[in-house]
Amino acid sequence: MNIQTLSILAASLGFLVSGNIAQAQEPIQPISTVKEINLAEVELGKKLYFDPRLSKSGFISCNSCHNLSMGGTDNLKTSIGHNWQQGPINSPTVLNSSLNIAQFWDGRAKDLKAQASGPIANPGEMASTHTLAIDVLESIPAYVNEFKEVFGKDKIDIDQVTQAIAEFEKTLVTPNSRFDQWLLGDKDAITDNELAGYNLFKSSGCIACHNGEAVGGNSFQKMGLVEPYEATSAAEGLAAVTGKDADRFKFKVPTLRNVEMTYPYFHDGEAETMTEAVDIMGRLQLGRKFSDDENAQIVAFLRTLTGDQPTFQLPILPPSTETTPKPQPFD
């Protein structure tokens, strides 16, 4: 090792140390890339995520409402389900969802695996049944072989299906946002205005709920804490899970990662823009009316949270066979 190499190493170590200090001091942590993952499950799960044959119609896949071209959402106020049914709630982003304390706005699924089984069999969403979905997969030799290779069992079951989808979803993290670069020590990664927005985000109290690696996703909070929220949606939040009146309108705090891509906002999708969402949150949760300049500064900070979007090849799905149950879009 020559002197030049040593000094580069020393500089790198210094960078890392200062980066680590920056992290330790901030209530938001950079997104780490996935460390342990079963790649075979991921590849299978990716196919299933894009396969509309898991729906009754043969038209709706996980990607329909959690579109990975669009921040892992459908960018609709509430989603479109089987037979164009209007969903009751805004589709939360699948991006970084592995960091959530629980899944769904009301937290009724404890993890991604439990979540994945819901929409397949929900009559208002994919409108299939677990039995039918398994019958479809069992009729397709390429799936039968891949499931057997991945899970080593003779029969496909819904547990394997949701396990594979969840494993794929764990890869959908978005590291390397400008804000994370800043957290890691690159002080030029964000502008002074964006930094001022972050400081206001902290000093005004947004950070109390939107913190941690996902800038949210790690607690349930009441929507309308200082001022009541005038909901048009019937969603009751955590109360629907716990049965406790005190949990009415408590929703999982959404992640703010990639928030510029995940519009519209709130569980009911009522806030169309970041400006509107910041304004409402300030008033209802913090009792604070942000000035236009303050609002714009916070929005500027929020835009620095867009990370590298997951990149992968569009999967090619194995064709159905003569024994595959037919899709029933119009029955």
Place this chain on the structure above:
Amino acid sequence: MNIQTLSILAASLGFLVSGNIAQAQEPIQPISTVKEINLAEVELGKKLYFDPRLSKSGFISCNSCHNLSMGGTDNLKTSIGHNWQQGPINSPTVLNSSLNIAQFWDGRAKDLKAQASGPIANPGEMASTHTLAIDVLESIPAYVNEFKEVFGKDKIDIDQVTQAIAEFEKTLVTPNSRFDQWLLGDKDAITDNELAGYNLFKSSGCIACHNGEAVGGNSFQKMGLVEPYEATSAAEGLAAVTGKDADRFKFKVPTLRNVEMTYPYFHDGEAETMTEAVDIMGRLQLGRKFSDDENAQIVAFLRTLTGDQPTFQLPILPPSTETTPKPQPFD
């Protein structure tokens, strides 16, 4: 150049020559890869192809009905349009569609560019208007910049949109099928049974319409030539374009490339399996009832027509802005 290199070169030349002879003798030609293409238009067109904001609902993209995970089709009898309307006709595959004599089953669009403008503004499909689609794109700075870079004009227009989509679609060819490998001289690329199927396909007359690079797509033919076709669909075919009674039930002969992925079959999607399609075609078009063994042989040949599927990264779409017209899924 040493002797070993020379002999390898000679062997390669011999291979190419015999390959060319094989091609010249056969009524089906191998798919050539795309030679001239505007890569910047392709990249822009790929985004547009996957962008559901070209539809009124914000939910339906080109890829919804011409799904590149599923042979460039939706694998439904007839498609699902805006507000879950049932389409009047089976979605033909977009794969190798640049080789078609014209677009749509009735040939009403002369090329891919003309085709692409149809579904966007069709009230039963994407249900938008060209004006609205342009307004959406013009409101998104990343699109504005990319269109300007690609086309060098100050304003986006529908002509640029359809040009870019068509250019992307030109890349969607599927070379390197086992049958093409055989055509190019690799005699082990298909089995004896598959070859027997091909010979029967030729000797029984299927080849009269299904020939050329796309194994179809290059002529219009009457559905029900020997025996009348008992149609449940109201589609009239070419007559709807020419107004001539003689053109009733004349449809564009579909490509058989990747046919194992593009079920169900015919303009009305009435044939669910290749077996059924071969049987009906034999009786109605050729006056020939194939035995079960003959049918199976032809189907075995048809499966050799599956080529390399287009592989590319799922595009990431630029987010809407505060001025972007909102999707109207439920109005």
